[in-house]
Amino acid sequence: MAVGRVAGEAVPARSRPSAAGRTGRWPGRAARRPGRRPGGRGPFAALVALLLSGGLVGLLLLNTALNQGSFQLSRLQQTTTRLTDEQQGLQQQIADWSAPDALSARARQLGMVPGGVPAFLRDDGSVQGSPQPLSPQPSAPGGNG
Numbered sequence: 001m002a003v004g005r006v007a008g009e010a011v012p013a014r015s016r017p018s019a020a021g022r023t024g025r026w027p028g029r030a031a032r033r034p035g036r037r038p039g040g041r042g043p044f045a046a047l048v049a050l051l052l053s054g055g056l057v058g059l060l061l062l063n064t065a066l067n068q069g070s071f072q073l074s075r076l077q078q079t080t081t082r083l084t085d086e087q088q089g090l091q092q093q094i095a096d097w098s099a100p101d102a103l104s105a106r107a108r109q110l111g112m113v114p115g116g117v118p119a120f121l122r123d124d125g126s127v128q129g130s131p132q133p134l135s136p137q138p139s140a141p142g143g144n145g
Helices: 042-098 100-109
Strands: 003-006 009-012
16 A cells, blocks of 8 residues: 655555456446447448438439430420421422412413503592503413413
């Protein structure tokens, strides 16, 4: 036993239990390593794995949705291209039919004849110009006449 001094008196030092007999800070509990909680790393590792799995599934669903939208966009672009080509073809057909030579040929096929010198009626009933009756035109080959 060691002897120490407190205020001039000799007081025996407290004895410490040996390392082999130590049971921890609280009697009745098993000795634990410092810094470790009950349950260990299992629940934390499971939580991290669950979060990572959920994130991967979310990314997979997002990627699938974006790819589906990409396919739909591609299909709509193809449809737009086809309809634009059709529109240009129809506009070209209208331009061809609207040309003066095409109009006169179609008019002859329908039995129309070119007009002569025009004459106009005024508000008071008088005629301006010299109207003349049209003479029948010979029908064009393949016409209705």
